[in-house]
Amino acid sequence: MNTLNIKLKPLTTEDLDAVLALDRACFGGLWNLETYQKELDSPNCELLGLFSALYPGKLLAMGCFWSILEEAHVTILAVNPQYQHQGLGQALLYFLLKAACDRGLERATLEVRVSNSAAISLYQKFGFKTAGKRPGYYQDNGEDALILWLSGIHQPQFQTTLAQWYNMICDRLSSFQE
Numbered sequence: 735m736n737t738l739n740i741k742l743k744p745l746t747t748e749d750l751d752a753v754l755a756l757d758r759a760c761f762g763g764l765w766n767l768e769t770y771q772k773e774l775d776s777p778n779c780e781l782l783g784l785f786s787a788l789y790p791g792k793l794l795a796m797g798c799f800w801s802i803l804e805e806a807h808v809t810i811l812a813v814n815p816q817y818q819h820q821g822l823g824q825a826l827l828y829f830l831l832k833a834a835c836d837r838g839l840e841r842a843t844l845e846v847r848v849s850n851s852a853a854i855s856l857y858q859k860f861g862f863k864t865a866g867k868r869p870g871y872y873q874d875n876g877e878d879a880l881i882l883w884l885s886g887i888h889q890p891q892f893q894t895t896l897a898q899w900y901n902m903i904c905d906r907l908s909s910f911q912e
């Protein structure tokens with residue numbers, strides 16, 4: 735069985751400095767300390783981090799979803815710019831979808847900037863489909879958001895898909911360079 739050379743951990747209060755630094759690097763300061771603390775305190779929020787195996791405190795990537803009724807609303811997916819294009823983004827998305835599936839959720843959804851072709855391509859690779867657009871959704875520049883959905887994550891066959899993805903992310907991360 736494949737194994738991973740990075741560590742997945744639920745984020746905790748101790749990680750908040752690293753979380754804020756990663757948020758600034760990826761989003762220019764989307765959420766502040768209080769917002770992340772609220773997320774950590776909420777039972778409906780899953781906030782996961784990918785950490786270096788060599789340097790355990792080093793946060794490489796983080797992702798978050800809210801569990802709302804039967805849906806996982808992905809709110810954050812961020813890979814440290816220094817470590818992008820090495821498979822961490824897809825590993826994180828895999829772990830978020832697995833966590834959503836483990837919670838018994840039925841589908842996943844998110845908004846993404848129409849210009850964010852890297853993220854859109856990642857979500858499409860994992861089967862997300864465009865369901866519509868929110869015009870002017872982003873306040874900083876008035877950019878439109880695409881609304882993406884992935885359904886059927888509660889179906890038995892999704893377990894097979896998860897197993898295939900797990901092998902794919904392990905293969906990709908086997909050459910991960912810190």
Ligand SMILES: CC(C)(COP(=O)(O)OP(=O)(O)OC[C@H]1O[C@@H](n2cnc3c(N)ncnc32)[C@H](O)[C@@H]1OP(=O)(O)O)[C@@H](O)C(=O)NCCC(=O)NCCS
Nearest residue numbers: 760811812813818819820821822823824846852853855856
């Ligand atoms: C989007 C993001 C999470 C991708 O992370 P990453 O670690 O670089 O992505 P990966 O190396 O795991 O790539 C997985 C897939 O994503 C897509 N992808 C990633 N970077 C891409 C790029 N520059 N152009 C096109 N597709 C890209 C590809 O489909 C890729 O699969 P492939 O390697 O088989 O072609 C990362 O760029 C990021 O953190 N961006 C800033 C924050 C952000 O925009 N988050 C999304 C908000 S909705």
